[in-house]
Amino acid sequence: MSKKKNLFKIKKPKNLNTIFGLPAKSYTDEDFWKKECNTVLSEGWLFVGFVHELKKIGDVSPLFIANKPILLVKNNNNEIKAFHNVCSHRCLKLVDEKKNVGKIIRCPYHSWSYDLDGNLKAAPHIGGTNQHQPKGFNFLDHGLKPIRIYIWHDWIFINYNGKAKKFKDYAKPLIKKFNDIDLTKLKYATTLDFGKINTNWKFLIENFIEPYHVQFVHKTTTNQPLKDHYTVVDGICYGSGVDVKEEDTKNSSALSVTSRYLSLFPNFIIGTYFPNQVGVYLNIPISPGVTSQKRIIYTTDGKEMGEEEVKMVKNIWWNVHKEDHEMCERLQEGRSSPASEEGGLLSPVWEKGVQTFQKLIINATMKSKKIIKRKKNV
Secondary structure (H helix, E strand, O other): OOOOOOOOOOOOOOOOOOEEOOOOHHHHOHHHHHHHHHOHHHHOOEEEEEHHHOOOOOEEEEEEEOOEEEEEEEOOOOOEEEEEOEOOOOOOEOOOOOEEOOOOEEOOOOOOEEOOOOOEEEOOOOOOOOOOOOOOOOHHHOOOOEOEEEEEOOEEEEEOOOOOOOHHHHOHHHHHHHOOOOHHHOEEEEEEEEEEEOOOHHHHHHHHHOOOOHHHHOOOOEOOOHHHEEEEEEOOEEEEEEOOOOOOOOOOOOEOOOEEEEEEOOOEEEEEEOOOEEEEEEEEEEEOOEEEEEEEEEEOOOOOOOHHHHHHHHHHHHHHHHHHHHHHHHHHHHOOOHHHOOOOEEOOOOOHHHHHHHHHHHHHHHHHHHHHHHHHHO
């Protein structure tokens, strides 16, 4: 009997210049998606939100990411906490929209209530009529389940399984690339919320980090020749950059500035744009074929961006991203073809970052498979 074909393994190249990408089912298959959620998106530091969006004590922000509902909360000490967004009673999703809850997070089902640190404060009639805390029922044992969290400047990261390295060690390859920018002086300028995009989250990452498509897809919105680009690969940080000869300091309709496009595994992406702009993208994996995306634009060195400039910048980036989204959605549609079963090809020059990213995906999911097999053999 022939062995079952592994549909999630990258095809081995015949020579150094023939590099295959991830097989199609890595972007479409429900089983792979579930495995990815429990490995790739759970074992490292996952980017989930922005500090500036939780302004007041009691602000809450629910997210559904990596197949799991989570809740970000600003507590009485102005700290942001992360919890699994389920009531300890019947596991109902507690919060379903961004809002301010005041001092208490209350379950709409049976009114179990929690403070802003996740401690259970009330379980009405749990032991019978007017029996709100029966003997042996300890409130301390039934608070919200916390999730490990780290705040890096304006960016919120969580680690689902609690086993990732300390954030600064994990993110070191990316952090060291910002010695030329004082990230403490970043100033929020504007938001572009693209909502849901009909593509796998990996395509959005891959598209961002490779420069190969720029002069073709963005030929009317940017002026950054391919020959001026270079690639970056440093462990779990990868991407590309471009050095242009004549900088466009006025943010005109065709972007032409020295830039860097970097990603930290798995889903954090950040771009720097000469002379005074940084963009950070939140890609939220929702399902194999759906991702939501938001881009926050900051200015550097505490600089202000006037109303007209903000309008111009938003217009430029909206158009650039819409061009990217069309390509990513068509990449997703292309994975429905049997011709894409074994994965497409990668440029050995321009898509080094994509190759690195895809290897990290496979290594994480295959490691999970080995652990499962080892447990079965015990």
